[in-house]
Amino acid sequence: MKLLRLSKQLEPTLIAIRRSLHEIPEPSFEEYETQRKICFFLKAVRIPHRRIPGTTGVVGIIEGSAKRTIALRADMDALSLDEQTNLPFKSRNKGYMHACGHDAHMAIVLGAGRLLKELGKELPGRVKLIFQPAEESPPGGALELIRRGVLKKPKVDAIIGTHVSPALAAGRVAFNHGAISAAADDFEITITGRGGHGSSPHKGIDAIVVAAYFITQLQTIVSRRVSALENVVVSIGKIRGGYRDNIIADTVELEGTVRTRSDAMRKAVPAMMKQVLDATCSSFGASARFEYIEGYPAVICNEQLTTLAEEACRDLLGERNVLRTSEFEMGAEDFAHYARKVPGTIIFVGVASRRKRKVFELHHPRFDIDEAALRVGAAALAYTAYKWLEQCAEGSR
């Protein structure tokens, strides 16, 4: 419980860090100023760190009395969005905003690092702090950092991520077991027919009519061909085609997204889409190009690590402040890439204000957090890391 006391003392610093990062939101892979600040904060608390070459990522290392390593990951990027809050530390980078709480994630991981550093030789293992660029833009920063060896030297044995949750009051944390977010893939389709005069459609092949049939038919993949117990979404978000009222359109372009929960569905859905597309086109004599772009896979939390984290947080924050949500989100997180390599879990940190009634969603231009969440998140992360290392140390004794 020393951690709780220390985190209370640390609170003003964490708030100051979060605000100073909130002011300077930067786009994915361009987190230069953010990187500079993180290095500055790490240096201030004497945590050895290095920049990851070719990226804006940073890795900090806290040595303990054993060699097992747990990583704590924070994402660094902001969204292209005009902030509409009246906060005194509102975004100074026009067109960008920390509307997904990544400013808070960085402050929380820095805070956890600071708390663990305080333990000195009492820390029963090693902690790696990972500050990762570009969570918001697939292919994302996680994959790039893994490629550059972020999970090696020293080898990472487990990893914990964190995400703020406006659905949860500040002071609380939540966990979710198993697959907790969807795989998010995109697609691009071009349907090609033959142009002509609007008065004689039989002389052309109307790509707009083909596209209309295809879009309608496409929805039957989810409603008729996939089990109702599966979680699948197929959405078309963009359509473009045609020239003017009396011309038969020769091409139509479509763009959309596919969300799936299981690897099996992730493989099956694009194959069904291709089938529907080809069959629809051939029934009109049209042709099509289909491009499927894989984004982030589903985040799958490790059962043992999640249970350990849950218990640690109950210990720390009390039973009533630790929730288990079975809610599954069709959103995506590139933490998935780490969790496929090593056991991983995510701690959802409640940020909803207990005072304000209106809470804005993630990615909303008026999104804000209750900053009391920062010390709670830092303590939760630090204590979970400690508990995990302690368990490993006991196991190897």
Ligand SMILES: [Zn+2]
């Ligand atoms: Zn986001």
Ligand SMILES: [Zn+2]
């Ligand atoms: Zn996010």
